[in-house]
Amino acid sequence: MKRLVNIREQVVPISFIAAILIIWESVAALQIVPTYILPAPTKIIISLFTNLPVLKEHILVTLMEALVGFVISIVFALFISIIMDSIPVVRRAIYPLIITSQTVPMITIAPLFAIWFGFGYLPKIIIVALVCFFPITISLLEGLASVEEDLLNLIKSMGASKVQLYKIIKLPSAMPGFFSGLKISGTYSITGATIGEWVGGKKGLGVYMLRVKSSFATDKVFATIIIITLLSLGMLKIISYIERKAMPWVHDKNNMVWEDE
């Protein structure tokens, strides 16, 4: 029954997307716009598959940069947010800086990293880490601060140390926030790596995109965009899966409710 409702709910968006694709395809087929400006969806799909062998190594490089940067940002976010949460002075000192830093567009400072760190993997990884750092840190900070005062008092009244407070109460209750931060950052990580590669490099989806763009191979540009989107969605799916496994108490909520006899 639930499945049927799901399908019915999806009919509208799916038909809408199908309609757009059909119009797009006909516009391309009728040669209203030149192919190098708007290639047909079918042409994009075909070029995606024919170029897959070439694309593969670029995908792997971008994925590697994104993952390494992502992991680094998680480690830093955990470290910084716990320190900020436990020492109020540090929180007040750093918080405005973190917020302000987010107003700087990454694309404008990416060239700086190329100047400082060259055209290897390092500047890309740094950019990914910077992009991912903010959403994780902010959501972790909020999660850590949102713990019920009565609960903290209760565990304190049982003589818990500060480390135990974090281990038993604060970190677990920050988990939902932490994961929503991870989901945002995970999708950013692929884009972040691509922006880094855009500035210059030898391999990666950003580099590949620059190349095919210069030769007006618009179908290949679109194919790369599809891959970037798929990779970002993949990150999101994997993180959601880990989230469900890591927080079974949320997942099991609807299982059973026991009444007093």
Added chain:
Amino acid sequence: MKKVEAINIKKSFGQLHTLEDISLSLEENRFVSLLGPSGCGKSTLFNIISGLTLPDRGEILIDGEVYNGKTGRVSYMHQKDLLLPWKNILSNVMIPLILKGESKNQAEKKALEYFHLFGLDGFEKNYPNQLSGGMRQRASLLRAYLFSKDIMLLDEPFGGLDAITKRKMQHWLLEVFNNLNSSILFITHDIDEAIFLSDEIYILSKRPAVVKKVFQVNIGRPRDDNTFTNVEFIRIKKEILNLL
């Protein structure tokens, strides 16, 4: 023997004079209730007794020793169950034992001994949100009990429950109290509940709170539904109603 004694406790928060002058004592294995209008500072008094808050004046004695500002001696249970949603019931009630440095196995064994008494048999592995309000409060009480068996502070533990569950929990608490060997301080603003459960009732005034009167409830135990129509019960209830 006096388990807990509060002597001339006074506490203000800035301009808010919460407790003016409170003295009370809890004898061993007695059930003592604090009854008063809401917002009169009963919970502040519990925070002071449990050592979370320092009084402006006065002393807290536990087993005859000064305990001002020292946590970790008495157990404290709130109106909210305050169970951790990410831990199952067994792991939740084990927390105080783990905090005391016991091994996981040892703590598990100790905690499991009480699951039957607390009516939680078979729910060891369930998460709190899978249990009813009454069961969660029983788990919360078990957690408090495992922390400190001899002195327990219960802050309106049944205040958040519906009337029927509340009545069941009161009967259950009376029954289980006989097996606990605890001295209990109990906050409530339900007059019937106070008389039904207690050996002694302190009536507190509104803020700034002082002790208005102390009632001895001389109704024998075990008590049951007939207690509510007992002559002594009605006499005390009338007097309390007149006072408030």
